Amino acid sequence: MSSAVERVIAGDVRTVARLIRDIDDRIPEVREVLKALYPHTGKAYVIGITGAPGVGKSTLVDQMVAHLRKKARTVGVLAVDPTSPFSGGAILGDRIRMQRHSLDEGVFIRSMATRGHFGGLTQSTRSAIDVLDAMGKDYIIVETVGVGQDEVDIVKSAQTTVIVVIPGMGDDIQAIKAGILEVGDIFVINKADREGADKTASELRQMIEMGHKKHEEGKWKPPILKAEAVFDKGVVELLEEIEKHRRYLQESKPGVALEKKRMRVMEELAEMIKNRLFQDVLDRLTESGDFDRAVDAIVSGQVDPYTACDDLLRSRLNLLK
Amino acid sequence: MSSAVERVIAGDVRTVARLIRDIDDRIPEVREVLKALYPHTGKAYVIGITGAPGVGKSTLVDQMVAHLRKKARTVGVLAVDPTSPFSGGAILGDRIRMQRHSLDEGVFIRSMATRGHFGGLTQSTRSAIDVLDAMGKDYIIVETVGVGQDEVDIVKSAQTTVIVVIPGMGDDIQAIKAGILEVGDIFVINKADREGADKTASELRQMIEMGHKKHEEGKWKPPILKAEAVFDKGVVELLEEIEKHRRYLQESKPGVALEKKRMRVMEELAEMIKNRLFQDVLDRLTESGDFDRAVDAIVSGQVDPYTACDDLLRSRLNLLK
Numbered sequence: 237m238s239s240a241v242e243r244v245i246a247g248d249v250r251t252v253a254r255l256i257r258d259i260d261d262r263i264p265e266v267r268e269v270l271k272a273l274y275p276h277t278g279k280a281y282v283i284g285i286t287g288a289p290g291v292g293k294s295t296l297v298d299q300m301v302a303h304l305r306k307k308a309r310t311v312g313v314l315a316v317d318p319t320s321p322f323s324g325g326a327i328l329g330d331r332i333r334m335q336r337h338s339l340d341e342g343v344f345i346r347s348m349a350t351r352g353h354f355g356g357l358t359q360s361t362r363s364a365i366d367v368l369d370a371m372g373k374d375y376i377i378v379e380t381v382g383v384g385q386d387e388v389d390i391v392k393s394a395q396t397t398v399i400v401v402i403p404g405m406g407d408d409i410q411a412i413k414a415g416i417l418e419v420g421d422i423f424v425i426n427k428a429d430r431e432g433a434d435k436t437a438s439e440l441r442q443m444i445e446m447g448h449k450k451h452e453e454g455k456w457k458p459p460i461l462k463a464e465a466v467f468d469k470g471v472v473e474l475l476e477e478i479e480k481h482r483r484y485l486q487e488s489k490p491g492v493a494l495e496k497k498r499m500r501v502m503e504e505l506a507e508m509i510k511n512r513l514f515q516d517v518l519d520r521l522t523e524s525g526d527f528d529r530a531v532d533a534i535v536s537g538q539v540d541p542y543t544a545c546d547d548l549l550r551s552r553l554n555l556l557k
Numbered sequence: 558m559s560s561a562v563e564r565v566i567a568g569d570v571r572t573v574a575r576l577i578r579d580i581d582d583r584i585p586e587v588r589e590v591l592k593a594l595y596p597h598t599g600k601a602y603v604i605g606i607t608g609a610p611g612v613g614k615s616t617l618v619d620q621m622v623a624h625l626r627k628k629a630r631t632v633g634v635l636a637v638d639p640t641s642p643f644s645g646g647a648i649l650g651d652r653i654r655m656q657r658h659s660l661d662e663g664v665f666i667r668s669m670a671t672r673g674h675f676g677g678l679t680q681s682t683r684s685a686i687d688v689l690d691a692m693g694k695d696y697i698i699v700e701t702v703g704v705g706q707d708e709v710d711i712v713k714s715a716q717t718t719v720i721v722v723i724p725g726m727g728d729d730i731q732a733i734k735a736g737i738l739e740v741g742d743i744f745v746i747n748k749a750d751r752e753g754a755d756k757t758a759s760e761l762r763q764m765i766e767m768g769h770k771k772h773e774e775g776k777w778k779p780p781i782l783k784a785e786a787v788f789d790k791g792v793v794e795l796l797e798e799i800e801k802h803r804r805y806l807q808e809s810k811p812g813v814a815l816e817k818k819r820m821r822v823m824e825e826l827a828e829m830i831k832n833r834l835f836q837d838v839l840d841r842l843t844e845s846g847d848f849d850r851a852v853d854a855i856v857s858g859q860v861d862p863y864t865a866c867d868d869l870l871r872s873r874l875n876l877l878k
Contacts, residue, residue: 531826
């Protein structure tokens with residue numbers, strides 16, 4: 237095991253790829269490797285890129301990688317796809333797109349397949365970030381699709397979160413629904429040559445101002461950029477804003493940065509407890525056959541699921557207070 | 558409590574509204590009410606409407622409600638908004654949209670606010686469905702935003718799932734990423750007057766055929782409809798397809814329907830165990846101060862989160878095997 241740890245720290249691509257696959261598959265043994273790698277994390281800068289399908293996130297990430305590489309920065313990319321519950325795997329869209337970086341040793345790209353039916357995506361993505369961090373990548377870009385709770389949780393692991401939209405994706409009410417907007421540090425209107433880009437920009441500006449009512453002195457004001465990622469327009473500007481935000485975070489009062497870190501650790505630990513407990517308990521209930529018996533009893537109408545759940549945890553495992 | 562149960566079954570709007578708010582707030586006491594209501598569920602037909610922000614889901618739901626009311630069917634609508642992690646609440650977009658139904662006693666509309674930071678959205682939405690079902694609604698429409706894992710889990714509670722897209726939302730690679738496509742029973746291309754509707758339709762058709770390789774005799778083939786919800790175009794056709802799918806489910810071999818129900822119960826019970834356990838354990842760890850101490854130790858670099866998690870569950874609570 238220690239040699240696996242050493243190989244990750246030395247940047248061995250094959251070991252890293254396998255470790256991330258094991259994380260994705262929820263192999264329990266990876267926990268020991270992750271524990272040993274943890275002291276080697278904390279150096280990478282994590283950027284979250286999020287937005288609905290079709291807004292051009294992958295193209296944008298591809299261009300960002302190209303520019304970061306020109307400056308000799310190493311980059312890890314994690315593309316987080318929601319589970320395809322039937323096929324059990326993600327399709328390799330991002331890898332197809334990012335083919336031009338596939339021979340570059342300074343770039344490591346992976347999709348998180350998230351085969352698990354019962355969540356844990358946030359957890360496994362965080363662990364994968366730790367691995368790329370320990371591997372020595374300067375930047376880790378996490379690309380997430382959509383606006384679900386998982387996505388919101390995942391972007392909390394990023395130091396800078398970029399929200400990508402396209403013109404005309406809906407009126408203000410729809411836009412507000414997205415929820416994730418309030419975690420955005422930078423907004424990008426991609427495909428900005430399309431009709432309605434200015435309208436989208438002014439809607440976004442209004443919403444950001446609404447969310448920043450309690451305006452504090454020196455607080456970060458999320459900029460709104462226009463881009464056409466396909467033509468590499470606006471990408472350099474985006475990277476500059478990311479650096480600005482990074483400096484802002486470094487220069488804010490130490491209390492602010494520490495509190496932010498504390499919040500992140502709280503979220504991460506709670507999520508970890510949840511998944512660890514659940515996996516252990518579900519294993520036990522499945523092995524003993526109690527889970528299947530409870531399902532049968534609910535299906536046949538002998539018991540309601542609320543009572544069945546209580547019974548399993550209280551009588552069978554003696555777990556509840 | 559028994560009187561609350563009786564009032565829900567009698568269709569008392571105020572009691573139902575309060576119960577759903579309590580579910581949303583994760584008030585432990587609601588569990589007893591839910592247990593008592595469960596035997597009164599199973600009569601409503603649950604329709605899931607899902608798609609990215611801006612595709613016009615709320616408008617479509619609004620029109621569906623109007624048509625169902627013309628046929629004297631009662632309808633419950635649950636709009637599932639992702640948590641807004643900063644403001645702690647959903648914005649009332651759907652209620653604004655659906656104002657015209659607000660004086661109709663046959664319609665009950667609620668947004669799930671999902672204030673909880675640590676998930677449980679799937680669980681609370683399922684419980685809210687049970688409440689509207691016990692209340693006697695003929696149809697329950699669950700509108701979800703985006704394509705995260707939560708969304709996929711929630712639509713599994715629906716008997717018929719409708720996926721809403723708009724023309725030109727992205728090329729095939731992006732579309733495949735959505736993942737949720739494979740759980741769609743009916744596809745609607747809304748805003749079908751826009752350029753590219755035919756292209757989107759043919760892309761969708763290809764993808765559906767890809768996902769249905771193992772083509773079984775008599776298996777449901779997801780139809781692709783065009784609609785302009787704002788002008789009430791295509792809505793009657795959608796409701797007809799939903800009824801067709803409902804008949805298909807009723808007429809399929811009993812083994813198929815039972816297996817589908819069993820799968821749903823399995824998912825629901827597992828999710829319930831996860832949330833129940835987590836809430837209980839986090840309460841205990843927070844009360845004892847162990848959680849905060851672990852967070853401090855991680856923040857100050859004394860321990861990695863993986864080890865801290867193991868310690869909490871093993872040494873403090875003796876919970877792991």
